[in-house]
Amino acid sequence: MQFDNTVIRNIILIFLGIVAFTQFYKLYNVYYQNNPVTAIRDLTWGDINFIHTTDTHGWYSGHLIQQSYNADWGDFISFTSRLKKIADDNGQDLLLIDSGDRHDGNGLSDVTVPNGVKALPIFMKEDYDLLTIGNHELYLWENSRQEYEDLIEHFKGNYLSSNVEYKLDNGTFVTFGDKFKYFTTPNKHLRILSFGFLFDFNRFNDHSRVTSIKEVIDNQPWFKETLKAYPPEEVDLLLLVTHVPITRSWPEIYYLHSVLREFYPDTKIQYFGGHSHIRDFIVLDEYATALQSGRYCETVGWTSINLQTDNFKERYSRTYIDFNLDSFQHHAKISSKDSFDTEKGVNVSKLITQTRNELKLNTPIGYVKKSNYYIDYVPITDSKNIFHFLTKKVLPTLTPDDENLEIHDERIIIINTGSIRYDLYKGPYTLDSRYIVSPFENLWVKLSIPKGIAIQITPLLNDESYIAKHLKPPHQQDDSDEKNARRQTRFSYPVLDLNDYDKQTIKNSKKKKKLTKGYVTFDDLGHEGDDTPHKAVVNFPIPNVVNSEEIKKGTSDEEIVDLIFYDFIESNIIWALDQLNYTLPEGKGPDFYSKKYLGTLLNEYIRDIGA
Numbered sequence: 001m002q003f004d005n006t007v008i009r010n011i012i013l014i015f016l017g018i019v020a021f022t023q024f025y026k027l028y029n030v031y032y033q034n035n036p037v038t039a040i041r042d043l044t045w046g047d048i049n050f051i052h053t054t055d056t057h058g059w060y061s062g063h064l065i066q067q068s069y070n071a072d073w074g075d076f077i078s079f080t081s082r083l084k085k086i087a088d089d090n091g092q093d094l095l096l097i098d099s100g101d102r103h104d105g106n107g108l109s110d111v112t113v114p115n116g117v118k119a120l121p122i123f124m125k126e127d128y129d130l131l132t133i134g135n136h137e138l139y140l141w142e143n144s145r146q147e148y149e150d151l152i153e154h155f156k157g158n159y160l161s162s163n164v165e166y167k168l169d170n171g172t173f174v175t176f177g178d179k180f181k182y183f184t185t186p187n188k189h190l191r192i193l194s195f196g197f198l199f200d201f202n203r204f205n206d207h208s209r210v211t212s213i214k215e216v217i218d219n220q221p222w223f224k225e226t227l228k229a230y231p232p233e234e235v236d237l238l239l240l241v242t243h244v245p246i247t248r249s250w251p252e253i254y255y256l257h258s259v260l261r262e263f264y265p266d267t268k269i270q271y272f273g274g275h276s277h278i279r280d281f282i283v284l285d286e287y288a289t290a291l292q293s294g295r296y297c298e299t300v301g302w303t304s305i306n307l308q309t310d311n312f313k314e315r316y317s318r319t320y321i322d323f324n325l326d327s328f329q330h331h332a333k334i335s336s337k338d339s340f341d342t343e344k345g346v347n348v349s350k351l352i353t354q355t356r357n358e359l360k361l362n363t364p365i366g367y368v369k370k371s372n373y374y375i376d377y378v379p380i381t382d383s384k385n386i387f388h389f390l391t392k393k394v395l396p397t398l399t400p401d402d403e404n405l406e407i408h409d410e411r412i413i414i415i416n417t418g419s420i421r422y423d424l425y426k427g428p429y430t431l432d433s434r435y436i437v438s439p440f441e442n443l444w445v446k447l448s449i450p451k452g453i454a455i456q457i458t459p460l461l462n463d464e465s466y467i468a469k470h471l472k473p474p475h476q477q478d479d480s481d482e483k484n485a486r487r488q489t490r491f492s493y494p495v496l497d498l499n500d501y502d503k504q505t506i507k508n509s510k511k512k513k514k515l516t517k518g519y520v521t522f523d524d525l526g527h528e529g530d531d532t533p534h535k536a537v538v539n540f541p542i543p544n545v546v547n548s549e550e551i552k553k554g555t556s557d558e559e560i561v562d563l564i565f566y567d568f569i570e571s572n573i574i575w576a577l578d579q580l581n582y583t584l585p586e587g588k589g590p591d592f593y594s595k596k597y598l599g600t601l602l603n604e605y606i607r608d609i610g611a
């Protein structure tokens with residue numbers, strides 16, 4: 001076949017065209033990732049407005065490699081101060097609320113001894129109107145002491161805890177802050193009665209004490225006496241600042257609500273929740289709603305109440321604001337960063353940078369070579385799933401500290417999935433990443449038991465139907481509900497006819513805009529709550545625990561193997577052994593048999609593996 005010059009020239013042109021198009025497409029995608037074209041949904045203001053944070057877990061530096069959450073605590077302070085100004089100018093009220101869990105999740109908070117010593121002063125720069133305690137302020141005594149000595153002192157009168165107490169050196173228990181607060185708002189002069197509650201948490205350190213909400217209501221006279229002291233005609237709004245999941249499957253808020261309604265049949269009630277790390281908004285009745293604002297400085301929750309209207313749909317609004325500068329500036333209606341910044345905000349950002357440098361948080365201590373490893377964006381069996389990576393690559397490398405410790409040829413290593421807090425990203429594994437992925441100082445312990453028993457423990461701890469039928473192991477509810485609640489795309493459960501919210505959604509979804517990946521929240525008002533429309537990520541289910549099994553085929557069930565696990569889940573393991581009718585030999589307790597195996601933390605092993 002013969003080609004003349006024109007054919008050759010055309011082939012070259014087509015080839016160059018393809019190359020040019022491919023390059024352009026790549027550049028477009030890079031540009032697009034950094035400059036998303038989505039429109040931000042505006043906030044709806046009411047007579048009273050709320051900014052809510054929860055489960056910040058020390059993420060005050062912001063997310064350094066995720067554009068969607070690129071703001072830091074200094075930006076957040078500028079943002080809230082700009083919004084306060086808008087509220088004051090318009091004669092509206094704006095209250096700032098935090099629902100607890102300020103430790104465990106980020107180097108800024110956790111690298112120091114005691115943890116939080118550098119991060120809490122940064123958190124405290126924000127002028128919260130009301131705040132409460134989370135379970136992460138109660139695992140360790142030193143963290144409870146910081147709350148009692150520093151935060152309560154600093155936020156005097158605004159720190160509420162109606163069911164958590166601190167034990168003084170002389171042995172007496174005192175409230176963490178105040179049990180309730182009655183106050184009048186500055187602009188609308190609304191009379192507010194507020195309480196602070198933590199869920200029924202039972203792993204508190206021995207210098208603190210949690211009483212369940214039900215116990216407080218049923219058996220502590222002060223609670224009902226307080227309600228009687230502030231009758232409906234003296235209360236415009238009840239505010240419940242809690243570290244309790246607001247989801248309907250968690251009964252505590254609903255019991256509280258039923259009792260509040262006996263005293264206040266139609267007073268407006270606003271709940272704020274936390275703990276399960278999701279965005280959520282629930283309609284409890286015509287005059288009561290609940291907001292939960294995510295986790296890890298990914299979300300600033302917003303809700304507003306218009307008190308002038310009889311129409312439910314006009315009364316309430318909610319928005320989940322992505323924790324980034326675009327969103328903050330958009331809602332503050334200030335396009336230039338220089339005009340948006342406040343002096344205090346800029347100083348806090350500088351303090352964060354200075355503290356990160358001082359703590360050397362950006363120091364690489366390893367390298368993640370192959371890929372990102374996700375908690376639940378891919379199925380647990382996928383090689384990019386972090387639990388797959390940990391059980392296949394990391395756990396098998398664990399070696400006991402003491403070479404004289406009696407060990408067996410076969411072993412099973414179990415971890416609770418709740419101990420892994422965030423995705424692991426390809427690239428430098430920094431001191432910060434270490435705490436981001438797994439912040440806990442849990443120790444490894446070993447129990448030597450027959451193989452036939454050992455292999456049943458993981459399936460048993462993951463078998464929710466079995467757990468539901470039997471006595472729940474201590475704290476298991478904590479993990480399984482957290483896991484379910486984390487699945488963001490739950491369907492709404494409208495108590496009222498809220499169909500119009502969805503019509504709005506359908507209308508907007510016809511605008512074909514390319515979206516970035518992120519939260520798409522289904523709540524009781526529909527799915528237009530996220531301030532930035534996103535392409536939804538899929539959250540695959542994760543079990544309560546995962547394990548690595550180094551078991552040989554063909555050995556008998558009677559063979560003794562080592563079961564290795566975190567001391568944090570010892571009570572769950574003991575529960576499972578009990579369910580399997582396995583009694584530790586000679587009737588001795590677990591403390592005798594479960595031996596310290598290893599002091600090196602999992603997050604240090606990740607560094608060594610290099611992924």
Ligand SMILES: Nc1ccn([C@@H]2O[C@H](COP(=O)(O)O)[C@@H](O)[C@H]2O)c(=O)n1
Nearest residue numbers: 101135275416418419440442478479568
């Ligand atoms: N030493 C610890 C403490 C906690 N965990 C895990 O954290 C979960 C609670 O976290 P929230 O932010 O939801 O309060 C808890 O259920 C455990 O899974 C841990 O592993 N080690």
Ligand SMILES: [Zn+2]
Nearest residue numbers: 055101275277
């Ligand atoms: Zn939390």
Ligand SMILES: [Zn+2]
Nearest residue numbers: 101134135275
């Ligand atoms: Zn919590």
